Amino acid sequence: MQISHPISHPGTHASFVQARDLLQRHRTDYARAYADFRWPALDRFNWALDYFDPMAQGNDATALWIVEEDGSEARYSFADMAQRSARMANFLRAGGVARGDRVLLMLPNCIELWDAMLACIKLGAVMIPATTLLTPTDLQDRIVRGGVRHVICLP
Numbered sequence: 001m002q003i004s005h006p007i008s009h010p011g012t013h014a015s016f017v018q019a020r021d022l023l024q025r026h027r028t029d030y031a032r033a034y035a036d037f038r039w040p041a042l043d044r045f046n047w048a049l050d051y052f053d054p055m056a057q058g059n060d061a062t063a064l065w066i067v068e069e070d071g072s073e074a075r076y077s078f079a080d081m082a083q084r085s086a087r088m089a090n091f092l093r094a095g096g097v098a099r100g101d102r103v104l105l106m107l108p109n110c111i112e113l114w115d116a117m118l119a120c121i122k123l124g125a126v127m128i129p130a131t132t133l134l135t136p137t138d139l140q141d142r143i144v145r146g147g148v149r150h151v152i153c154l155p
Helices: 012-025 030-036 047-056 078-094 111-123 136-145
Strands: 062-067 073-077 102-106 126-129 150-153
Touching: 012 030, 012 047, 047 078, 047 111, 062 078, 062 111, 073 078, 073 111, 078 111, 102 111, 102 136, 111 126
Parallel strands: 102 126, 102 150
Antiparallel strands: 062 073
């Protein structure tokens, strides 16, 4: 699934990967890494669209492994995460979330948290993480002071 009206920037994936690979090749040789590294000349870069999604395409390796307190487990591949987050980004965009909007994420460690984070990055929205333990007063304070336009939480 693709995000409708993506804001990805062609060619940025290869530039970013090339710079990352150079640093990884020389990770034990600081002088060489410092001498050879050049920041990619990117006008714009969206990590989720320009790096994560291309890397995730057809990638069935485990990206996220959630183990609950009761011992139950759920694993999600990179491809799953890209598709799930695109679906959520499309849903959020249809609900009015736009670039620069502040979105409060009040979710436990569940798949929806990770979907929402990637979706916000894809849309250019600003994530404001919040613990599920907030009192109503603390939650109201964060919403007001953070200029929050949207809240993602579980019922």
